[in-house]
Amino acid sequence: MFKKIAADALGLSDIGTIISPGDFDKTDADDYVLHEDGEKIYFLIKTKADEYCFTNLALIHVDGENAISSKRTLKRYPYSQHKISNVILETAGKIDLDVEIKFNISTIAFDIDVKKEQIEQLKDLYKALMRISEIAAENEKYIGMASQGLDKAVSVLQNSRIHDEKLAETYGELTDFGFSWLKATHEQYHIKDFGDVFEKYINN
Template sequence: MLKKLASDALGLSDIGKVIEPQDYNKTESDDYVLHEKGEQIYFIIKTKSDEYCFTNLALIHVDGDSAVSKKRTLRRYDYKYNRIRNVSLETAGTIDLDVEIKFTIGERNLSIDINKNFAEKIKDLYKTLVEMERMMKENEKHSKYALESLDIATRSISAAGFNQTASPADSFKSIVEFSNQWLTDSSKKYTTEDFGNVFDLFIKN
């Protein structure tokens, strides 16, 4: 017990390891994966107190208070609603025991220390997250263009006046319906929910 407490106090207990695919079903986070909806695990990092489970749809974080506590908080970050930003990787020095991967998902900043023996696998995760960040930036840019295009079109129609063959109410209704459909289609087009193809490209299991 004293060794565990000392390790926790020194932060050594937070150095994680990469879980092999054959052991995914032995992790706590596996219980919260939406297998029924086609969600699948691609990468798990496990420390004494936490689990970071990367699926094709979300990051599932089983957040522990400490290495000696059994209390856990489950947090799910769907990629569809939580953009990944600021991805970085700190490689191990000569005497370092770990590598460190950092990124922001939604409003949450995460910093994960992993045993340097798993450095090659972490490089694959790093490349995956970098590509996801790039895709999300592109989606955000094109979504902004779609909104600007709709705004320009709406102002142009307003300047030209409503359709004279229809009542103002019918013309207004047509514009609202078109705008709603445009925004719905743009959202579907420029929002990526499933990043399985990106994980398949970079993660080598």
């Protein structure tokens, strides 16, 4: 019991190791990467129980019940469906042997401990996740602005004095245009692949 308390106090309970690219294929997470669709691993942290695999398309979490169990649960979080937010990097104190990176993906909170000597590599992941978070927040605003702009255009048309028959025809054309415009806006600002961000910040 005292060993466990000491381990928790020092951050030794489940400290992760950043895996080098040459060893990605030796991990469980690599088996679940969609290589056939151009998915690529950029960063991978392995603890005694879990693996956290950051690809250009998603976070793949190989979730182990505990360090001694062979049972694993695969959880996949595509960035296009799960927004990253609240990215925090905590550096080590004098007695700590680990550093921490924390973030939310949708409503799920992650808190990953990593060996203190790998802080420089973890900083790269921090920068990449921060930038992805910023891009997602910016794009969400643009999509909202586009939707509001279309709503205003429809409102103006409905309040116009165009003859009823002409109004119906024009409204139909506007509906078709609006759908195409919003679809194009969504495709432009709803990013699925963040490979360029990882390429910029991750120094493998």
